Amino acid sequence: MSLKLESFLERKGFLEKFDNYLFDCDGVLWEGDHVFPGIIEAMQLLRNAGKKVFFVTNNSTKSREAFLQKFKKLGIEANLDEIFSSAVATAAYLKHILQFPADKKVYIIGMSGIQHELEAMDIRCCGGEADNGPFDNEIVKNDPEVGAVVVGLDTQVNYKKYNKAFTYLRNNTGCYFIMTNQDSTFPVHGTLQPGAGSIAAPLITALNRQPDAILGKPAQNMMDTIFAEYKLDRERTCMIGDRLDTDIDFGLKGGVETLCVLTGVTSEEEILSKENNIVPTYYIRGFADFVVEP
Ligand SMILES: O=C(O)[C@H](O)[C@H](O)COP(=O)(O)O
Numbered sequence: 001m002s003l004k005l006e007s008f009l010e011r012k013g014f015l016e017k018f019d020n021y022l023f024d025c026d027g028v029l030w031e032g033d034h035v036f037p038g039i040i041e042a043m044q045l046l047r048n049a050g051k052k053v054f055f056v057t058n059n060s061t062k063s064r065e066a067f068l069q070k071f072k073k074l075g076i077e078a079n080l081d082e083i084f085s086s087a088v089a090t091a092a093y094l095k096h097i098l099q100f101p102a103d104k105k106v107y108i109i110g111m112s113g114i115q116h117e118l119e120a121m122d123i124r125c126c127g128g129e130a131d132n133g134p135f136d137n138e139i140v141k142n143d144p145e146v147g148a149v150v151v152g153l154d155t156q157v158n159y160k161k162y163n164k165a166f167t168y169l170r171n172n173t174g175c176y177f178i179m180t181n182q183d184s185t186f187p188v189h190g191t192l193q194p195g196a197g198s199i200a201a202p203l204i205t206a207l208n209r210q211p212d213a214i215l216g217k218p219a220q221n222m223m224d225t226i227f228a229e230y231k232l233d234r235e236r237t238c239m240i241g242d243r244l245d246t247d248i249d250f251g252l253k254g255g256v257e258t259l260c261v262l263t264g265v266t267s268e269e270e271i272l273s274k275e276n277n278i279v280p281t282y283y284i285r286g287f288a289d290f291v292v293e294p
């Protein structure tokens with residue numbers, strides 16, 4: 001059973017219980033470029049109390065550097081080494097786990113964040129924003145140098161990109177099919193939009209093939225990196241997110257307690273539903289409630 005943090009004393013107890021907070025971003029801190037009211041103050045409350053804060057986002061559309069600029073613009077304190085994203089996790093996976101060969105390149109369905117993080121790890125890539133635009137029914141030729149296709153959230157996705165990714169995955173033996181993350185939706189403009197999982201779905205159908213790897217939450221790549229780098233105490237760490245099947249599952253799999261906020265994709269009914277088996281330790285109306293006085 002999940003405990004709803006409603007009273008000042010419950011919220012105070014929650015803050016005393018943890019030293020480290022892993023924050024999901026979309027739906028917890030902001031929606032697009034709109035920071036939720038009270039979030040700047042609530043985040044400052046944690047900083048003033050000397051808490052460690054990390055940002056763990058499945059959003060692959062921006063590089064870590066671009067996220068840092070976004071935090072600055074929105075007035076939320078953040079440091080580069082506190083930011084973890086599915087684009088960084090994907091680049092690290094290709095580099096260190098797959099040891100992606102230098103004579104191969106990655107075809108991207110996604111935005112600049114993926115390209116920047118791949119290039120930061122010296123991985124050659126193509127596609128992405130260079131393939132924005134209409135498809136003219138032109139013939140797509142295979143490129144045997146493409147050794148992996150990476151798919152992330154792409155708000156300019158088009159038939160040309162699908163056609164190229166499909167051609168490379170079909171023709172190039174051993175070509176990896178990788179998803180940055182599989183969120184079906186994400187919150188923006190007060191509603192929901194299709195997420196990276198929905199962008200990858202047509203390829204899965206066309207190829208009749210599942211991806212070889214999915215790097216974002218709930219996969220443990222980012223959790224493992226954070227714990228390896230910062231030696232945190234799991235019992236004093238809480239994962240805060242707005243999605244059950246990514247954020248809360250990520251926390252549960254990582255052995256930390258979890259807080260679900262209701263400012264994103266998950267409703268109170270879903271948390272409490274008998275059918276739901278991804279149960280957060282706590283839930284709250286929004287993270288900004290931590291600045292509400294008694
Ligand atoms: O589909 C996506 O890529 C995601 O829904 C989105 O960007 C999630 O970001 P997060 O909530 O993990 O910050």
Ligand SMILES: [Mg+2]
Nearest residue numbers: 024026027242
């Ligand atoms: Mg989210």
